Amino acid sequence: MADTIPLDSVVIDERSEEIIIQQARVRVFNESGSQLNDFTENSPVAALIQGQAFAAAELLYYVNKLPLALVIDFLKVTGVERNLGTKAKVTLTFNIAAPQSVPFNIPQGFEVVDDSGAYSFLTDNLLQIPVGLISGSVTATAEEVGSDYNTPAYSITNITQPLAFLTGVTNVEPASGGTDLEEVADTISRALRQIRLRNLVSANDYEQAAEALLGNGSVAKAIGLLGANKATRELGAVHLFLLNASGEPANDAQLSYVKSELSNKLQLGTSLYTSPIELIPISAELTGRLVPGVNLEEAFDTLWEAFQDYLNPNSYPLDQDLLLYEVGFALRATGVIKEAGYLTLNGSPSNIPVPNAYTLPSAYSLFMQLVDAEGITYETLRGGGESPEFSGFV
Known part of the structure; x- marks a missing residue:
């Protein structure tokens, strides 16, 4: 991604109330031909100047907030909303006691909990463990938003509801992608990126779109013409490498999520691959x-x-x-x-x-x-x- 710096905030008038008072005293003194020269604390002239300076400083305070207010109101009209946070995602591996004669089903929305009992995850899809096998994997999503749900590997081991022959569950990689309430500045930045990224064309487009999905602080690297095996040159391919906001390589659930969300923005003939940053x-x-x-x-x-x-x-x-x-x-x-x-x-x-x-x-x-x-x-x-x-x- 090209090196960039954020734009400076627009401040229409930087003067403080104290500076306005000082400038007003000088103006009154000069315009009165030095006749009005008593600016002590109990002077009527000083009191009048201080009152007018207070009113001017209050006006400047709100005037300086006008550019930000205009941007926010514009984004509201376009349908932009503040992100209340994202839910962590994880891949769960379920084990059964013995191979079954028919496929073993674990329903969509099946709940599991981490070792502390505080953080619940729900399976995203129906999991079918085929005949003859004793384990299978499925992605799951945290019950609530927040970075606290980014639990370590092998920490999600509790099954909340009995299921015949089901013996255990675990996560071989950490849960990732949970983020907290978005700051207003981050909301504005994300919204403006989304307005620019109606279609994905350049490597920068892909990287910004992926980082918007993974949350503030995440890292994405797009490499064109790189196939799924990270070695073969493939025409029309874009390979995205992802690091989540907590500094860990994106897990399988996040890779699938980003690929799915960006699929409807691809140009005709483009193949998108996602892998974790190494x-x-x-x-x-x-x-x-x-x-x-x-x-x-x-x-x-x-x-x-x-x-x-x-x-x-x-x-x-x-x-x-x-x-x-x-x-x-x-x-x-x-x-x-x-x-x-x-x-x-x-x-x-x-x-x-x-x-x-x-x-x-x-x-x-x-x-x-x-x-x-x-x-x-x-x-x-x-x-x-x-x-x-x-x-x-x-």
Whole structure:
């Protein structure tokens, strides 16, 4: 997607009430030939000026809101509504006790609940487990909207209603796509994109349309002429790679949802494929000298947060290699270490090449060794395989 920046808001008059009062005093003094010159707090002239300035400031406040009001009223006429949030989607795998002599049916709308008992999901379609098999999968949608329904993998295991021979259910991938109430600015941005995207033509059109469906903060990458197998050149093909707003590759339910929603906007002869954006887990090792006076555990936490922020898939640019020196700069910029003595990425002190345009790096773990002013070395691991406490000095 091309680099862009949002348009600046239109402010018709930026003057505050205090500035209006100051300008009014100068004008009254000059126009009266310096005859009106008492602007003390109890002066009638000062009181009159302050009253008029208050009225003017109130008028400017509402005048400055006029551009936004006009845009919102225009969008209301076109039928745009604020998104109250989206429901998370997930793929569920159901298991039965033994192969049956007839297809085993799990009805559409069958309810399952996560381990906490707080989040319910309903199957989108009828699931038929064929004769001879003991499991089958079907997509499901959260009962309510909200990001809280983005539950982890293997967390949806409770069946709320008995069904003969049905022994269990689980989700092998996280539930994704649940979002909260849309901000007004996001509503306006989405609506204007939809007005522009009556038909999908360019790669940017496909990416914006997919991101509008997956929610604010999601990432889409459209590659033309790329077939379903990600290798074959195919005329008329558009392959969309998707990352949801929570920083995870889009799951099967989201891929199907985006493909279905965009199908009626395709040009004749276009084939649309959807796949998750791929992530490269990055493990780093860092040695450095601790800045005197900095708390050790706070330093560890700060460095890990900076590492995660730099490698956030939702903000890291697509099709850009991971450069060792830039990672090191991001860690040094935290101010908790005086210098980085040694840094490796995935076991090597070198850059990490990104293999294609639909792959992003993602923070997996950070092993740190920090030396304090007395020469004592402390170490810890954050992320994958993390120990909750640092191991102490070595």
